Amino acid sequence: MKIVNLLNKVLKRPNTVTTRDSVVLITGAGSGIGRLMALEAARRGATAVLIWDLNEKAAKVTASEVEALGASSHGYGVDVTKSDEVETSAADVLKEFGRVDILINNAGIVTGKDFLDLSDEDVSRTFEVNTIAHYRVTRQFLPQMLERDYGSVVTVASAAGLIGVARQTDYSASKFASVGFAESLRAELRHRGSKVHTLVFCPYYISTGLFEGVKTRFPFLLPILEPQSAALSVIDAIEKGTQMRVMPGFVRLAQIMRPMPVPIIDAVADFFGINSTMDDFTGRKNEAARPEDE
Ligand SMILES: NC(=O)c1ccc[n+]([C@@H]2O[C@H](COP(=O)([O-])OP(=O)(O)OC[C@H]3O[C@@H](n4cnc5c(N)ncnc54)[C@H](O)[C@@H]3O)[C@@H](O)[C@H]2O)c1
Structure with a gap:
């Protein structure tokens, strides 16, 4: 037995999942990194890449771009905060495509508001999309992965899920929760001896338009990421069996x-300009914006 295989056995590592010949489903893939991950999965030989987005028109455009690359596709208008829409579309997907091998929980939103400007509705909506939806969607596809002991569940979280950031009391908290979701799911699958893979992705800012206006103090250490490199990083991480990727x-x-004292953490965060990043945030003006940068 090769040393790598032996090590994987001892460490009880999950199965490696290949994109080739797989059925991939990505939420929020009507734009941004979701769309680019869908195109990359198609380029790497996925059998089918299924697109869910609140914006049905954008989902259908991504699906036609995926088809042009040779994979089957379908764009569904699904609001991941609505259980009935999620359940109906999941049933359609399983009926038509039989399985999902790679599920990428990617849909996300940001308000960018100061704490005192946040309404209950803002906070609930942020948690609904960025966190609760992961439970709702994963519940639909995990059972058939467990049956086959094969598949990958990806949580697109954020670097803001690892450190709190000014003007992100809703967003950052929802991403901390999604990191906790991913970590606990990984623990639970491992505990039950499952080989289903999980990945949590924690990127710094990405120039998709979602965080339009953010700035970074030291771009050589903390660059605003290119959407294409972030998307490739996720697909690479799935194929390598990586379980957490920060970028x-x-x-x-x-x-x-x-573990350091709070004043030190705060001073380091301030030095790197983390709490000023949102000072000029405007966010996406056009919901259906589609980056050209592939
Ligand atoms: N852009 C960044 O700087 C950045 C940084 C860290 C993490 N992320 C995370 O990456 C993920 C993708 O972000 P992006 O930058 O590609 O943004 P994006 O706005 O381009 O894409 C998000 C997609 O989610 C869809 N969406 C929103 N609400 C939905 C809902 N209720 N149901 C279904 N779809 C919904 C939107 O229509 C959009 O197409 C998000 O989870 C985001 O939090 C982004």
Whole structure:
């Protein structure tokens, strides 16, 4: 037995999932990194790439782009905060495609508001899309992955799920919760001896338009990421069996600093300009914006 296989057995690592010949479902893939992950999965030989988005028109456009790359596709208008829509579309997907091998919980929103400007509705909506939806959607597809002991569940979280950020009391908290969801799901699958893979993705800002206006103080350490490199990083991580990916690597500092006294964590965050990043945030003006940068 190869040393790598032996190590994987001892560490009880999950199965590696390949994109080739797989059925992939991505939420929020009408734009941004979701759309780019869908195109990359098609380029790598996925059998089918299924697109869910609140914006049905955008979902259908991504689906036609996927088809042009040779994979089957279908764009569904699904609001992941609505259980009935999620259940109906999941049943359609399983009926038509038989299974989902790779599920990417990617849909996300941000208000960018100061704490005192946040309404209950803002906070609920942010948690509904960024966190609760992951339970709702994963519940639909995990049973058939468990039956086959094969598949991958991806949580698109954020670097803001590792460190709190000014003007993100709703967003950052929802992403901390999604990191907790992913970590607990990984623990539970491992505990029951399942080989189903999970990945949690924690990127710094990405120039998709979602965080339009954000700025970074030290771009050589904390660059605003290109959407294409973020999307490729997720697909690569799935294929390598990586279980947590932070991007860029410097974001790991947020994890390393955790045990330190709070004044030190705060001073380091201030030095790197983390709490000023949102000062000029405007967010996406056009909901259906579709980045050209592939
Ligand atoms: N852009 C960044 O700087 C950044 C940084 C860290 C993490 N992320 C995360 O990456 C993910 C993708 O973000 P993006 O930058 O590609 O943004 P994006 O706005 O381009 O894509 C998000 C997609 O989610 C869809 N969506 C929103 N609410 C939905 C709902 N209720 N149901 C179904 N679809 C819904 C939108 O229509 C949109 O197409 C999000 O989870 C986001 O939090 C983004």
